[in-house]
Each structure stands twice: as C-alpha cells, then as structure tokens.
Amino acid sequence: MRGHRRLSSLRIIGRYACAGLLACAFSGFTQVVNAGASSWPTPPAASTPPPPQISGPLQGGTADHTKFAELKGPFENGSQVTQACLSCHTETGQHFMKNIHWTWSYQDKNTGQQLGKRYLINNFCTNSRGNEGMCAQCHAGYGWKDEGFDFTDETKIDCLVCHETTGTYYKKPNSEGSPACSVMFEGKPPIDFAAAAQSVDLPQRANCGFCHFNGGGGDNVKHGDLSTALTQPPRSLDVHMGVDGLNFACTACHVTNKHVWAGSRYQIVSKDTEGTGLPGQRTDVATCESCHGLAPHPVDSLAGFKLNDHVQSIACQTCHIPEFARGGVATVIDWDWRTAGKTRDGEGYHEEGYIQGNGDHRYTYKSIKGDFVYDENIIPEYDWFDGQMVYTTIDTQFDPNAKEIEINGFSGSREDKRSRIWPFKRMHTWQPYDKGNGTLVYTHLWGEDDTAYWGNYDMGAAIEKGMADFGLDYSGEFGFIETLSWWPITHMVTPKEQALACGDCHTPKDSRLAEVKGVYLPGRDRNRWLDIIGTLIVAGTFGGILIHAGIRFFSPKGSHH
Amino acid sequence: MALHHVKIFSGFERFWHWSQMLLIVILLITGFGLHGFHNLLSFETAVTWHTGAALALLLLWAFSIFWLFTTRTWRHFIPTITGLWGVLRYYAYGIFKGERHPYRKAYWRKHNPLQALAYLMLKIVLFPAIWISGLAYLFYFAWRDLPDAPAWLEGVALVHTAAAFAILTFVFIHVYMLTTGHSFREHVMPMVTGFDEVDLTPEEEAYLRKDEPEQIR
Numbered sequence: 001m002r003g004h005r006r007l008s009s010l011r012i013i014g015r016y017a018c019a020g021l022l023a024c025a026f027s028g029f030t031q032v033v034n035a036g037a038s039s040w041p042t043p044p045a046a047s048t049p050p051p052p053q054i055s056g057p058l059q060g061g062t063a064d065h066t067k068f069a070e071l072k073g074p075f076e077n078g079s080q081v082t083q084a085c086l087s088c089h090t091e092t093g094q095h096f097m098k099n100i101h102w103t104w105s106y107q108d109k110n111t112g113q114q115l116g117k118r119y120l121i122n123n124f125c126t127n128s129r130g131n132e133g134m135c136a137q138c139h140a141g142y143g144w145k146d147e148g149f150d151f152t153d154e155t156k157i158d159c160l161v162c163h164e165t166t167g168t169y170y171k172k173p174n175s176e177g178s179p180a181c182s183v184m185f186e187g188k189p190p191i192d193f194a195a196a197a198q199s200v201d202l203p204q205r206a207n208c209g210f211c212h213f214n215g216g217g218g219d220n221v222k223h224g225d226l227s228t229a230l231t232q233p234p235r236s237l238d239v240h241m242g243v244d245g246l247n248f249a250c251t252a253c254h255v256t257n258k259h260v261w262a263g264s265r266y267q268i269v270s271k272d273t274e275g276t277g278l279p280g281q282r283t284d285v286a287t288c289e290s291c292h293g294l295a296p297h298p299v300d301s302l303a304g305f306k307l308n309d310h311v312q313s314i315a316c317q318t319c320h321i322p323e324f325a326r327g328g329v330a331t332v333i334d335w336d337w338r339t340a341g342k343t344r345d346g347e348g349y350h351e352e353g354y355i356q357g358n359g360d361h362r363y364t365y366k367s368i369k370g371d372f373v374y375d376e377n378i379i380p381e382y383d384w385f386d387g388q389m390v391y392t393t394i395d396t397q398f399d400p401n402a403k404e405i406e407i408n409g410f411s412g413s414r415e416d417k418r419s420r421i422w423p424f425k426r427m428h429t430w431q432p433y434d435k436g437n438g439t440l441v442y443t444h445l446w447g448e449d450d451t452a453y454w455g456n457y458d459m460g461a462a463i464e465k466g467m468a469d470f471g472l473d474y475s476g477e478f479g480f481i482e483t484l485s486w487w488p489i490t491h492m493v494t495p496k497e498q499a500l501a502c503g504d505c506h507t508p509k510d511s512r513l514a515e516v517k518g519v520y521l522p523g524r525d526r527n528r529w530l531d532i533i534g535t536l537i538v539a540g541t542f543g544g545i546l547i548h549a550g551i552r553f554f555s556p557k558g559s560h561h
Numbered sequence: 562m563a564l565h566h567v568k569i570f571s572g573f574e575r576f577w578h579w580s581q582m583l584l585i586v587i588l589l590i591t592g593f594g595l596h597g598f599h600n601l602l603s604f605e606t607a608v609t610w611h612t613g614a615a616l617a618l619l620l621l622w623a624f625s626i627f628w629l630f631t632t633r634t635w636r637h638f639i640p641t642i643t644g645l646w647g648v649l650r651y652y653a654y655g656i657f658k659g660e661r662h663p664y665r666k667a668y669w670r671k672h673n674p675l676q677a678l679a680y681l682m683l684k685i686v687l688f689p690a691i692w693i694s695g696l697a698y699l700f701y702f703a704w705r706d707l708p709d710a711p712a713w714l715e716g717v718a719l720v721h722t723a724a725a726f727a728i729l730t731f732v733f734i735h736v737y738m739l740t741t742g743h744s745f746r747e748h749v750m751p752m753v754t755g756f757d758e759v760d761l762t763p764e765e766e767a768y769l770r771k772d773e774p775e776q777i778r
Contacts, residue, residue, distance in 0.1 A: 534726030
C-alpha cells in the first residue's frame, strides 16, 4: 500500500491544487450568487465538516464499519470491542503485540541498552515502572496495572484509542490510586462503545494526540513540538498537518506496516542518505527525505544550490522549525521535584501561574510534582547529532556528586558522516536519585498504599518502595540531582516562507549556531587578528592619504601638482 | 621625441577596466557584508551577488589574459627598476615641491615603473590569491568530506579575507593617485577616451600617422 508513496504524494498535491482551483472558482461563483440574492432573508447556514485527514496515498477505504453486525454491540467494555475487531482482522492482534505501543520496550541494537517506557526513567514524572496503574492509561491496552499484565493476550489490545473517531472515548487509570488523585477521574459520562466501534477509521491526529500531545503529564509538557494545537492546526503552525493545507494525519509520515510505525525517538535517522527511493521502497522511515528527496530545494538560484548543499550537514528541521511550542500551547522546560510535597492543612494543592498563548492557565506548582517553568515559541538548542542516544537508565551508575546527569546524552560531530546539526528541546529537572549508590531511582508515585508519593508525600518511603518492588539496591539515602534530557525537534514545520534565512546562522552576533563547533561558518567565524590588522592597514592607508594630501595642499607649490 | 595625443587604451582595455572596477566594488561591498562588517544586504543576497560578480570577473579575466598575450600588451607590465626611484622620490618629496612628474609615457611603456610594478603585483599575487581562495571557498561542497576540511576552509577564508583587505587598500591608493596630477579629470579621461599624452619617437609618430592615423590626434 505504501509502494507508490512518492507518486501518490504528487497526486495528492495535484489533487489539492485542483481542489484549490475549484474552491477559488466556486467561491467566486457563490459571491456572485450572494450579491444577486442579497435580499435572501436567511442565508443558508455554512456547513463546514472537518476535511478528511490524509493518512497515505489510499483514501476512502473499502468497508463501512457502521454496517458490520459484529459492531452493533452492546459492548460492556473495550476488550469486547477488540474481540469483535479481531473476529475480522484475524492477524492484527499478533502484528500489534510486537509494536512499541504494546510492549513499551525497545532494545537498542548499538548500545544493547534496555529502553522503552516500561523501563526508562525520564525527567518529567520520572518512571512509569511501578506506576502503571496511572501511566499505562497511555498503554494501548486494557488493564496493565502491575507486573501481572499478560502481554500475550490479544483481547487486551485497545483498538479504539487509536481508531475511534467520535471523540467521546477516554481512558481512566487502571488502578484506583490514592483518593487524592482518583477524584480527578470521577464523574465522566459512560462510554458508548458501540458508537465508538462503528466510528473507526485510520488514526486521526486527535487519536495519536490523546497520548502523544499529553506526554509528561499535560498538554505539550514533554515534547515541545507535539501539543493539542496540532489537533486542528493552521498551515502556519505545521505545513503538513494544517487543516488549510495538506491536512496530514500523523501516519502520513509515520508510515505503518503490520501495525509497526516508522519514526522513533529510540532509533533516530539523523541523516537519510537514501531519499525517496524507487516506487515500492522506503516504507521504513519517517524522514523528510523519504518524501522530499536528497536535494529538496529547487535549484532556481544560487541560494537553492547552496541550500541543497547544506542538506549534508544541517537537518531539515534546523531551518524549517525555527521555533517550537508554537500555536499557543506552552511546554515545560524546567521541573523542580525538590519543592514537591508541600501541603495545606495536610492536603496537596496546586497553583496556576502561567497563562499561555491560547489563554489557558497552566499549573506552575503541584504538591505531587513540584515546580514547573513553562515557555513558548522557543528557539531550540542546536548541536551535531548522529542519531544515537545513550540513556542513563536505572542500571547506570554515576558519580553521586556529579553536577548534572544527562538522561539521554547524544553524540555527533562534523567528522561523523551520519551527523547533522539538529534542533533540540532541552529539559532541565531537579529530580530524586540515590545519593549513596549514584543511580536514578524508581519512585512509587501511584498506589492505594501509604507509601505512594501521590497522596502521602513522603519521598523517602516512595523511593524505598519503588526500588524494593523491583529488587533494586537502594542505599536508603536520596537526594536531588540536576538532569537534562534532549528532545530532537521534528514537528511544527513552518511553511517555507517562515524558515530560517541564511543570515540567522551566518552572522557574527546572535547566530543560531553560535555554540556549534567543528565548522568554519562564514559570517559567524573570523580570525580576530586578521580583522584587526586588515582594518588597521586600510585605515592607516586612508590616514596616510589624508596626510599626504594635506602636505600637498599646504606646501607652497604642492597644489599645482 | 615629442608629446602627442595617442590612443593608449583600446576599447577592450577600457571596457575591462571599468567593468572590473564595477565588479570589484560589488565584491568588496558584498564580501565585507558576508564577513559581518555591515548589514546592508541579507546574507542570501550578498552571497548571490558576490558569487555572480566573482564568476563574471573570472570570465573577464580570462578574456583579458587572452587579450594581453595576443596583443603583446603584457609587456607593459614587465617590472623595471629604471626610473623607479625617481617616481618614488617624487611621491615622497618632489610632489610637495611642485615638481613635475619624472615619468613620460612611452608608446610601449604606458605605465610608470611604480605603476607597472603595482599592477603586476596585483595581477600575479593579489588577484590569484583572491580567486584561487575564492574558488576553493565556492567549491567547498566538493571537498567538504576530505579530512580536516573545516580547518582548511578556515585557512582558505583567511587568505581570501587578507587578500580582500589588501585589494581594498590598493583601491584607496589607486583612486588617490588620480588626484596627484593637474586634475582628477585629466587622470581619468584617458581611461574614458583612450587618449593620453605620450612621448613618441619620430619613427613611432611617422608609423602612427601613416598606418594608424586614427590612433593619434
């Protein structure tokens, strides 16, 4: 199905061009009609159904799921819907259970590191491990609340979260949690599973966004370039997803084969050297080059030629995403767990202290999490990146007195052929760690017991339980350490008119790439001594000329010759 | 020997001079802009103009070198020390006394020794330094994967910038020299009309009057 992607994308563009022309022609026509019928008492109501999102070259599908007897219901729970799905899509369960949305596990082939949400520690809510009752709301399955979850039971797959389009479907924590938290999830209307089941379609942005826009515990908290602003974005926010533009669904780029998606933060293609490939190829990546090719700028000027040359060392994202956390939704850039746990009258509380671009208030303090700093329209950090992240996992030992720990350090350089200069979101956090052993810790945040941090606010007890549950060594002494995590920026691609200009980097002052090493960047770099000597020589010559001319002017006969 | 109005700068030579002047001015302005000394132009515009002007200048130079050798006029630039000290002494001292310039243009020697030496150095040192480094700069994309390419590029940029400072210095002196005679206009006009006062031998005069009367007034 993905075989003719390149041709098809041209076809899509062509179709949109035609549609655009038709729309223009039609709007002209309606204007004439309106002008002629201005006395019409009640103009027809404008009906604007949301345009269909583009998920790939094929449109329309071959089945109307509202007509399937299997989906008439009634269903008591999501798992029953899944069983109905699997009764026709017989192989999908086996396909699905291999993907990372199900396993939450990924082993890095280069470093051998065990990665995946199931194991990792991040510098937001820190760890899902042991807190699945809460965190696995975003597991594409039903009921993962502890180690007892059966990862081989395909009836526990959650088809609806990705495929239902009513917008009424939601998920709740898989376990009760502390009463202090569970109140947040009370009083929701019951889900009409049959309606949801009959509404299935290819995943829309809202489906993926249900989790991916809310990573880190809230809208755009984690990624910075993935927020609810992308649910119905204007073209100016994202040139591919814009509803007034191409209106791509996520899977238009994150191409899918047997329910395995291209594009991964664990396995990043920092430089695609294959480009579009031939028809029938390139179903494996979500890189810009897989559609746009290796020479994406039209060579109609010297600048176009130079830009295509830049592809060697500059990731597309670097110029084409000048700022992230745009569209009115802020991202968290700094998190301080040291201040968590303050209570008023024994109860946790929260404070709002930031009003973001779209007018919404954001929490700047929560007893359960600490202090947050938000920012929007952020200029990324830039550095050479070869695509390889090396994680500080629960198994990594470090100097307990280290100033800073990189949750996911990365490498890259000018010399490395796989490296390019990439934009990053930099996330800084003060988070708990094992001061005695020099390791990060699993914190037991979510639970009904009296050690769960959320509700009891005892960090020491929460760490002790979080570590003990998984047989991990804990010295008994925790502290807080500064951590950094790096998020390659790849969404919120602007229309080309808003891309960076040459002078944003090639400038002596405030160059976007001021900190990037390993290159001689014309305009940014110079030999200071040469500039001083050269300027002195030119100025000295000019001064000499003035003196010479002065002597000529004032000497008795000099003015004649 | 007598002074005559003789055409010493052919049409091509004048075209060469003035188009070269224009291109060098463009290159200096855009080049120092690219270097970050001013912001009159966007980087993109400056690169485009700088590269376009440089390629045009290289083409012009290709024609001019061909012209120099096919017309034998390259011999005007052979360096000599004969009379060099006289010219140097004049600019350092005599000019303030109202002395007459010691050099008389000859038909096959239209530049004074200092001029000839200066232009020769421009042709064989400064210009090659700037165009060779410039082409290396421009074609960086072709050698960027060689070992230590960024360090080499830095060296190339250093040579290119140093040559640019030197050429700017030359331009200042060159233009100032035009003011040293009777008038600025008198110095510029030969490069406009082609005619200047030249000391002709009787044989040269006879030849010109008989065979190339349009070259002499």
